[in-house]
Amino acid sequence: LASSIMERRAEASFVNVPKVKLSEFEPRNEVWGENFPREFQSYYQTADTSFQSKYNGNAMIDMLEVDPRLVVLWAGYGFSKDYNQGRGHYYAVEDIRKTLRTGAPDSPDEGPMPSTCWTCKSPDVPRVMQEEGVAEFYKGKWARLGSEIVNPIGCADCHDPETMNLRVTRPALVEAFEKMGKDVNKATHQEMRSLVCAQCHVEYYFNKKTVDGAQYLTFPWEKGMTVEAAEEYYDEMNFSDWTHAISKAPMLKAQHPGYEIYKQGIHAERGVSCADCHMPYKSEGGQKFTDHHIQSPLNNVANSCQVCHREETATLLQNVFDRQDKVIENRDKLEELIVRAHLEAKKAWDLEASEDEMQEILMGIRHAQWRWDYAAAAHGGSFHAPLETSRIISTGITIAQETRIKLSRLLASKGFNEELPYPDISTKAKAQEFIGLDMAKLNQEKEEFLETVVPQWLEQAKEREASWDVKRN
Amino acid sequence: LASSIMERRAEASFVNVPKVKLSEFEPRNEVWGENFPREFQSYYQTADTSFQSKYNGNAMIDMLEVDPRLVVLWAGYGFSKDYNQGRGHYYAVEDIRKTLRTGAPDSPDEGPMPSTCWTCKSPDVPRVMQEEGVAEFYKGKWARLGSEIVNPIGCADCHDPETMNLRVTRPALVEAFEKMGKDVNKATHQEMRSLVCAQCHVEYYFNKKTVDGAQYLTFPWEKGMTVEAAEEYYDEMNFSDWTHAISKAPMLKAQHPGYEIYKQGIHAERGVSCADCHMPYKSEGGQKFTDHHIQSPLNNVANSCQVCHREETATLLQNVFDRQDKVIENRDKLEELIVRAHLEAKKAWDLEASEDEMQEILMGIRHAQWRWDYAAAAHGGSFHAPLETSRIISTGITIAQETRIKLSRLLASKGFNEELPYPDISTKAKAQEFIGLDMAKLNQEKEEFLETVVPQWLEQAKEREASWDVKRN
Amino acid sequence: MIKKFHPPKIWRIPVIIALGIFAGLFVLSVYLSKAHSYLSDDPKTCVNCHIMAPQYATWNHSSHREWTNCNDCHVPHNNVFNKYYFKAKDGLRHATIFTLRKEPQVIFIKEEGAEVVHQNCVRCHERQLIDAKQSACISNYKEHRTDRKCWECHREVPHGRVNSLSSTPFARVPLPESPVPEWIKKLDNN
Numbered sequence A, B: 001l002a003s004s005i006m007e008r009r010a011e012a013s014f015v016n017v018p019k020v021k022l023s024e025f026e027p028r029n030e031v032w033g034e035n036f037p038r039e040f041q042s043y044y045q046t047a048d049t050s051f052q053s054k055y056n057g058n059a060m061i062d063m064l065e066v067d068p069r070l071v072v073l074w075a076g077y078g079f080s081k082d083y084n085q086g087r088g089h090y091y092a093v094e095d096i097r098k099t100l101r102t103g104a105p106d107s108p109d110e111g112p113m114p115s116t117c118w119t120c121k122s123p124d125v126p127r128v129m130q131e132e133g134v135a136e137f138y139k140g141k142w143a144r145l146g147s148e149i150v151n152p153i154g155c156a157d158c159h160d161p162e163t164m165n166l167r168v169t170r171p172a173l174v175e176a177f178e179k180m181g182k183d184v185n186k187a188t189h190q191e192m193r194s195l196v197c198a199q200c201h202v203e204y205y206f207n208k209k210t211v212d213g214a215q216y217l218t219f220p221w222e223k224g225m226t227v228e229a230a231e232e233y234y235d236e237m238n239f240s241d242w243t244h245a246i247s248k249a250p251m252l253k254a255q256h257p258g259y260e261i262y263k264q265g266i267h268a269e270r271g272v273s274c275a276d277c278h279m280p281y282k283s284e285g286g287q288k289f290t291d292h293h294i295q296s297p298l299n300n301v302a303n304s305c306q307v308c309h310r311e312e313t314a315t316l317l318q319n320v321f322d323r324q325d326k327v328i329e330n331r332d333k334l335e336e337l338i339v340r341a342h343l344e345a346k347k348a349w350d351l352e353a354s355e356d357e358m359q360e361i362l363m364g365i366r367h368a369q370w371r372w373d374y375a376a377a378a379h380g381g382s383f384h385a386p387l388e389t390s391r392i393i394s395t396g397i398t399i400a401q402e403t404r405i406k407l408s409r410l411l412a413s414k415g416f417n418e419e420l421p422y423p424d425i426s427t428k429a430k431a432q433e434f435i436g437l438d439m440a441k442l443n444q445e446k447e448e449f450l451e452t453v454v455p456q457w458l459e460q461a462k463e464r465e466a467s468w469d470v471k472r473n
Numbered sequence C: 001m002i003k004k005f006h007p008p009k010i011w012r013i014p015v016i017i018a019l020g021i022f023a024g025l026f027v028l029s030v031y032l033s034k035a036h037s038y039l040s041d042d043p044k045t046c047v048n049c050h051i052m053a054p055q056y057a058t059w060n061h062s063s064h065r066e067w068t069n070c071n072d073c074h075v076p077h078n079n080v081f082n083k084y085y086f087k088a089k090d091g092l093r094h095a096t097i098f099t100l101r102k103e104p105q106v107i108f109i110k111e112e113g114a115e116v117v118h119q120n121c122v123r124c125h126e127r128q129l130i131d132a133k134q135s136a137c138i139s140n141y142k143e144h145r146t147d148r149k150c151w152e153c154h155r156e157v158p159h160g161r162v163n164s165l166s167s168t169p170f171a172r173v174p175l176p177e178s179p180v181p182e183w184i185k186k187l188d189n190n
Ligand SMILES: [Ca+2]
Pocket: A203, A204, A205, A252, A253, A254, A255
């Protein structure tokens, strides 16, 4: 007993000496881990995939299976092949290799995706950017950097190895702030606890005009950070991610505007940061440290929510679910309406509608789906800012239905004046068949790619990393 | 200093015997006020009409002027003549006399409104109910009780004169709880601090089947307290408040579901009561007492919000406005869509659509407007439960637009295949003319009524009250 | 009869030695953990446990610092016996949990403790809460004015709303000096 009391009093005054001298772009989390074992160990728990909440969690959820309407909404675009609810940071590199969206390139210059795709997947990115230059990094195909980028998201993405301060390592965020007339370096410590996340958990697009030959990663924030401001931004530059395979509408894809939506919520308004909920403090053996097991806070209510809220765990969980339910009810409805709009537009084309007649309608589809996707793609959004998410969905419904009224008049004028039957897209397989995807082929190619190409990448990476030496104290 | 301390202590310890012995149904606030001067004086501040917030406040706001679409939405119903944003309790009796909705009855058996209208306007109501019986009270016309009901909402509505405990004085609330299988007498003290308000700030209708000849005040909660549950309730019994003058749809009117919507918000979930925000404690002379100046808490942020929230007043005001803005943006849009639906339905009738063809469409209009009204009529709703209010509006938009798609197909089949022009209803006067109201006549009649009939009512009341004696100690 | 329970004589010496060791260890424990200080009302004694530092820091920055110490709120004041009984009971549980390292990241006051605090709020503020004039003619007057925990509304009194062992990381609280000599610490590091 006495010795235990002694120990615990000693805890209060214990100090650490670093074991390893970290180089500026050290991408290997294990190496950082030698200095910071607690942070490292908790970080590696993002490998866990056993927790599933009502809508999220760290299990891999096949969103196309859960909600096959998505397949139709993304017809003609990679997401209709494969889309999962994200899991832990540990899997970032593995998952980008595995997704059907990246195809099965068998040479460095092949495949559907640009090298820019790597940007948010690994601490090798800042290293390669510094070696190649930023614009160079964004040039070429995804497969080009397959052997360079192997360490999953980690320490070097968020920390300065010298001081361990939080830092922004992705140029896109710095540039986006500049465009808004702000300086990201002036961010406070508390803001940095969200800005490190805002490097990746944001809506983005690839600008081909910034630098010739590069797919330049850009955040569409110049006119503001709302859904409307980004829409206006894209409209003005006539940008579209793809042309819809069914309706031929010039579409936008919204990717995880996590930070943007969070900013509209009460927690952000009160200065609560991403890290407050997703990386709460933890004590182990009297040492306080930041829990690097980034995950759904619903798997950790005691340390995250209850720091600020005195309610029981069950109540807090219910609060989250209630908000998610209320938002998702209408989001699901909006999906159905847009599916119908795509099909009705196709019918109009089939009945020989003219480009002129279709133009407003296609813009309507674009804007409705943009708003839906913005609300859907940020998986945390219906809790981060429930009211804003709901507002966005309302405007989406209005636009979708205005468009369908126009479509119904157009169709009637072409002699078709009834409800178009809703297709049987009740499973992922049926939906993918409906839009004409050859899934067997895609899966087969992917498998080969994972068995042949990826091992070579890993081999090369291993050699490279073995050649670096680590300074130990 | 010492003498000042002594004085303050004297204030607190001065023992008092109640000045007046209150009879069980004493309706006169002044009489209660003799015993409780602080509460009485603060209550009488509800006569103040100088505060206006972004959307509410205690000034009289002519809602038909602010938003002339309402006139069209309520065509054929009293609300299209006159509708104001409520002001202080002090005005309850005055305002029901003044509103054009109650017409200008010149005998006790005339006029558009039943006696039930008085139910939520005065502490004379429990008195008359006890004298006449509840069902009797609900019989006959509004003018019948003109001379009986003269004291504005006050003490006897909420308090037991013997114990000063909070009590429910309106049978409708007791009955509604019974229908839900609950016992309002089992409510906790904290719940009572909201339930006294729930006697009036709730959606209601008049059931003509409960007791023959009576317009029995009823709350539609049997299937639950959500917008959907009440809709189902009304649909099942085939109830409608009126038939719309333009579209002929069987309409529902939602009146101030303040309590129901509040129940869906985070404050209710955390046990915060109406009184916590609208009747916060106030300190005066070393004493805390309940501030009976019931009003917008935005005129009293320091005592209401800031006891629980440490943010600056400006921030809290902005929080409220942000929520209201986000809700009202889509609510306004929904209004426009329903106005269009009414006009399109009329066009269909004009083109000789059959009852059969119109049936689903009319139900669509009914449901869309019900949801809009539910969200609009509770003036505090967009703060009390922003997400629920927004959710309701989303479902309303979906239904309104589904209906308009059906209408557009129907119209096309009748040979009309274009957008119906939106009428010029940019002011209250234009809108009222558009629906064919003769406002000059209505105003003139009202004026006469106020000058001739009301003074007689007051005279009779004065005599009656003079005949009661008050027991003083 | 009673003799039967006497230990055999040969046990006597070892038992006395053992008892002596226990007694010594007890005194040492009491000294090391500064348990003697728990008889006082000085808030510094609560931060003998670094775990109590956030509460100390928040209290120390609150309007209540000038008027209250921890025990004014956290120990019953209805009678002297109750005061020390409650203190001992709570204190022993906390000490046990602390030593076993079972403290949660976010400490929650127990219902029993909360009731004690609540009664203490009322004790000090009674005169602001209760109006003698009104209690004469209103039933359940006192109950109705004191049936909710005061901090449902006064949410920031006195510890604020952010509760965690790490909620005040660099707060200057009078932590005890390390009792472990330098040379032991050095041994420990290898
Ligand atoms: Ca995008």
